[in-house]
Amino acid sequence: DIQMTQSPSSLSASVGDRVTITCRASQSISTYLNWYLQRPGKAPKLLIYDASSLQSGVPSRFSGSRSGTDFTLTIGSLQPEDFATYYCQQSYSNSLGFGQGTKVEMK
Amino acid sequence: QVQLQQSGPGLVKPSQTLSLTCAISGDSVSSNSAAWNWIRQSPSRGLEWLGRTYYRSKWYNDYSGSVKTRITIDADTSKNQFSLQLNSVTPEDTAVYYCASGWAMDSWGQGTLVTVSS
Numbered sequence: 570d571i572q573m574t575q576s577p578s579s580l581s582a583s584v585g586d587r588v589t590i591t592c593r594a595s596q597s598i599s600t601y602l603n604w605y606l607q608r609p610g611k612a613p614k615l616l617i618y619d620a621s622s623l624q625s626g627v628p629s630r631f632s633g634s635r636s637g638t639d640f641t642l643t644i645g646s647l648q649p650e651d652f653a654t655y656y657c658q659q660s661y662s663n664s665l666g667f668g669q670g671t672k673v674e675m676k
Numbered sequence: 677q678v679q680l681q682q683s684g685p686g687l688v689k690p691s692q693t694l695s696l697t698c699a700i701s702g703d704s705v706s707s708n709s710a711a712w713n714w715i716r717q718s719p720s721r722g723l724e725w726l727g728r729t730y731y732r733s734k735w736y737n738d739y740s741g742s743v744k745t746r747i748t749i750d751a752d753t754s755k756n757q758f759s760l761q762l763n764s765v766t767p768e769d770t771a772v773y774y775c776a777s778g779w780a781m782d783s784w785g786q787g788t789l790v791t792v793s794s
Contacts, residue, residue, distance in 0.1 A: 570741060603780045612774055612784035613723070624782060656723055660779055663738040665713075665725040 571595050571659050575668035581676040588644040590671045592657035597638055601661035604633055604642045607670075608653045616655075617642065647673070678702040678777045680785040688769075688792050694762040698775030698785055705751045705758055706731045711779050714749060714760045717787075718771035729758055765792045 572595035582588050592602065600620035605613035615624045617633035620640055630645040644651055652675055657668040684696035696714075703710055711730040717723050727739040729749045739747050748761040762769060770792045775785040 605781075612776075612787055613781070614784075615778075615780055615782045618780035618782075624780075658723075658725075658781075664740055665728075667723040667725065669722050 570664055571598060571662050571666055573657055573659055573666050573668040575655075575657055575671050577671060578669065579672040579674060581674050582647050583676045584647055584649055586647045588647050588651075588673060590642045590655050590657075590673075592640045592642070592668050594638040594640070594659055594661075598659045598661035600635055601659055602633075602635065602640045603658045603660060604631075604640075605656045605658065606651075606653050607656065613656060644673075678783040680775050680777060680783055682773070682775055682785040682788050684788055684790075686789055686791060688765055688790060689794050690766055690792055691764055694760070694765050694769060694773075694790055694792070696760045696773055696775070696788055696790070697757055698759070699755070699757040700777070701756075703777065704753075705756050706753050708732060710777060712749070712751065712758045713776045713778075713781055715774045715776055715781070716769075716771040717774070720768075721771070724771075726760070726762075767792045 574593045576591050602620045604617040607613040620635040621633045632643045634641045654670045654672045656670050679701045681699045688694045711728050713728040714726040727749050729737050746763045751758045772787045774787050777783045
């Protein structure tokens with residue numbers, strides 16, 4: 570199975586900060602990488618698909634990029650509603666997998 | 677916009693079968709471009725994709741290796757819904773279960789907490 574390793578597992582930030590979360594795949598997955606946001610008690614919400622495509626309705630402060638097997642989610646200017654947990658997910662293989670999550674907390 | 681509504685029991689006894697249903701509105705379960713997934717989440721296992729079904733002139737299924745011997749995902753075209761069956765459950769199968777649509781999962785059900793306990 571393809572392993573997805575996210576870092577950091579948690580971070581503290583303030584409103585207005587630029588935040589970067591990284592996800593590394595254990596093998597090449599091309600651009601088959603999606604990012605989700607999950608708020609407590611709610612289902613995950615798709616933010617980015619195919620590594621860098623912004624899902625409809627998602628604010629433009631969210632962006633995604635790829636370098637080889639490393640993927641990055643960037644929040645350009647953190648907003649109060651962005652304090653949540655973020656997950657990457659590979660869709661390259663027929664057995665999908667998620668990263669372990671990155672919790673973004675208020676500093 | 678696809679909307680998904682989950683239903684099913686919140687308590688299952690060990691060794692029995694967990695059964696959940698996801699009703700679809702805004703799309704057809706037999707759409708030639710859609711995929712229908714089941715995912716679960718627990719503190720110990722995080723987010724875990726369980727499997728999916730999709731229709732491309734015939735029905736296909738993909739399952740996670742972790743549950744492959746115990747899982748069945750079926751579609752019911754007459755009711756426009758799909759279902760999850762997980763056999764021989766143990767307390768380790770206690771989790772919030774979600775259904776979701778898409779190859780990138782862009783619509784999700786509301787989640788169902790399923791507890792495995794006698």
